[in-house]
Amino acid sequence: MKGIMIRKIIVSLVLALIAPFILKLALNKVLAGITLASGSTLAESLSTLPNAGAIYTIVALIFFAIAFASALAAPTRRRRNRSSGTVVESDVDDGRERGMVKWFNVKKGFGFITWDDGEDVFVHFRSIRGQGHRSLTEGQRVKFMVVRGQKGPQAEDVSVVRS
Structure with missing residues (x-):
């Protein structure tokens, strides 16, 4: 049971580390077509935010929480269920x-x-x-x-x- 929990934590961490980058790529594609009054695109304005690292950290933590909670909720296979x-x-x-x-x-x-x-x-x-x-x-x-x-x-x- 301990090994299963460790695997769930590792998978959740990997998803949390990858998620902000995937989100950024997706948002860049969507927001690239939106032009602001200043003439720059919305994607360019968001990428120059001074605290972008904090935003990515928050997104990663949110994704970790969601991935870990769903992994805990998913039923685990137990060895005892094998037929004797x-x-x-x-x-x-x-x-x-x-x-x-x-x-x-x-x-x-x-x-x-x-x-x-x-x-x-x-x-x-x-x-x-x-x-x-x-x-x-x-x-x-x-x-x-x-x-x-x-x-x-x-x-x-x-x-x-x-x-």
Whole structure:
């Protein structure tokens, strides 16, 4: 998230630095045809202002504020939105038990499933069908086989049931 914010700031700064020059070019084209009573064009008069640097600085700050505010408002892609390696299946009777994920700690790689008969069953990430990053989310419906582990029932061959 920190890297995304830095990128937004850099893009906003680049736009703010370029914007006054683009604005000047555009205004010169538009204002070149307007002649003042003194005989000079409006574009020439504006370019000789004593505080033109301050005007460009103000324009740059305004463009920075607009660019940065719009960058903050734009949604960012998060890595968490990537699909996991967990297999999702339709709810077809294949002889496996059914239950709901009680909790699953992604960092530790284990959690518990509440079996439809009410008992809690331990689940380890290696028991989840799929490849790569396999995890479960609290409240997901799952299918699994039950084996008796050293500390009680343990889920094997776990897959998420498509709702």
